[in-house]
Amino acid sequence: MSSDERALDAGTLAFLTRPGLTRLWTAARTRLERNGLRPTGTVRLQHLDAPEREALSLLLARPVTGPTVTIGLPDLDARLRASAAGRGLAATLEELGPPLTDRRALRDAAAAERAHVWSTARTELESTSLSSRPWAARWLEDLRRGGTLTRQDPHTATTVVTQAIRTLAALFPDGEAHPAPVSWGRGELATRVTGSAHGLDDGTLLSRLVLRGMALAHDTDFPTDAPTRRALWRAASVSPDEVSGTVLTYGLRPTGDTWQEKALRERADHRRETHLTLRDLRTLHLKMPPGTRVHVCENPRVVEAAADTARTAPLVCTSGSATTVVLTLLDALAASGCAFAYHGDFDWPGIALANRVTRRYAAEPWRMRAPDYEHLATRTHLHGTPRLPLTGPPVEAAWDPELAPAMEASGIALHEEAALDLLLEDLG
Structure with missing residues (x-):
């Protein structure tokens, strides 16, 4: 078992968990999680009290006498490795708990997932009749900038934007905003695209995305109430349910x-x-x-x-x-x-x-x-x-x-x- 894998002995653990070091570990944890768990940069502690100065002096093997101290994380990492802790800063913080979170890696992974959503959407759009239509490209870019899909998990975002593209392609088979050669019932269209007759019901995310695309295709405002939504569906040869209510x-x-x-x-x-x-x-x-x-x-x-x-x-x-x-x-x-x-x-x-x-x-x-x-x-x-x-x-x-x-x-x-x-x- 390596030194970094051995549990801290009771005396070392008692020293590292003394109250005078609490602020140091908190600040160091925050910095490491931002740095991809690498011990780089510095932390600055202000308004130190006597117990904190004493604990820091013992830990750093140098006197800390003033109200403020700046600590280099590479130096702290080296000091911990050479001390009874026998491990670096990241391993020490993991031992003290809770586990570290690599926030930079999470941000990079989230950015990669978002990029995948939009690359998938662009590929889907280019495979349809909408690929050469300026309104369709503008619609997709407006969605990307607006953040509506960013608030969804990547799987949901990819599914919904893909379904929206397929719906618009079905409504505008040559990319133009004139009555489609096929008239749809909204439930029928929803079943074809989503598998559910309610996939395009009012209030669903998919219906909002599709209506936004339809409004751009027809060069009209986004509908804000039920009558204008129904009028826009009808303009695209889609018949909303007009008999149940x-x-x-x-x-x-x-x-x-x-x-x-x-x-x-x-x-x-x-x-x-x-x-x-x-x-x-x-x-x-x-x-x-x-x-x-x-x-x-x-x-x-x-x-x-x-x-x-x-x-x-x-x-x-x-x-x-x-x-x-x-x-x-x-x-x-x-x-x-x-x-x-x-x-x-x-x-x-x-x-x-x-x-x-x-x-x-x-x-x-x-x-x-x-x-x-x-x-x-x-x-x-x-x-x-x-x-x-x-x-x-x-x-x-x-x-x-x-x-x-x-x-x-x-x-x-x-x-x-x-x-x-x-x-x-x-x-x-």
Whole structure:
């Protein structure tokens, strides 16, 4: 067994671990880990106290008398080898623990892995129809500079950028941004490229990379909301799923003469609710009678009760969130000149949703002011209804600065069903 492999004897270990040497070992460890574990350069210790000066003097075999000392790591390495430690600085620090980390080697390895990601991506790009297109080269360079993939592990980064290139090559088989000869369903395209029908779903890293490339190919801005994302997919001959998401409606009576408008009026006449998809809304001409006032609620129970009691006012339900299909319908109704009244849950998510709808459509609050909340809170208390605690961070109501303080003071959340009888009166 070599001297560097033998364990330190108890006396040497006790000396090297004395408190007066702690700062030296910390500084030396930091320097070695930066230097590729080579004992080069110096460390400087300031504001030395008496125990530190004594310990350093014994270790270095020279007097340390001032408040500051500069120690050359080559000298320290040689001194340790010649001492009872019988090993160099790196081996000594390993023995004292914890193990040293060669940070320079880690940086070099990480840099090599990143370089491999981009060399693989460039090779993949050059093998496709995109190789001669300036927009594709710019897209790849923007990705490299932007750091989006740098935050991923190398395997994930390589996989995603390769899949993105293959997706764009499928969409632009000759590299040009015109409708592709093949029309894709987004799930079908995702399955071909990734093996999963959800590989290009909104919010995935792959979909963001592909959309960025598509935007460059079409010389347009990167889409920042669901409608513009869908428009960009369609421009590349990709059909997003437009049938799974629906918006719940009741009592809509558009004035058009197509079978769709007639069907809506007939369902309204028969007091039946209607679920509309994005595909419906793309072809539906929602021209409404002048001055139509549309009530917007949050919970489907309001629509159900309106139908059961033969109410006549037009009603749209967000079902708890302003999804793309909900906003698409409300946008179309707003464009036809409709005015809106909004009611939702008296809890913080409900207020946040109400803020979004009232701001976007200048909607009138519908029994959603502080007195309305206080009346309902009092009524539920008198009826002995169990209290539902109000939880989460408060949200100020854009239409009534008194509402949030009233809700905080009471501490009760009230769902829309608590006001159902009052809402039905208004829908008559």
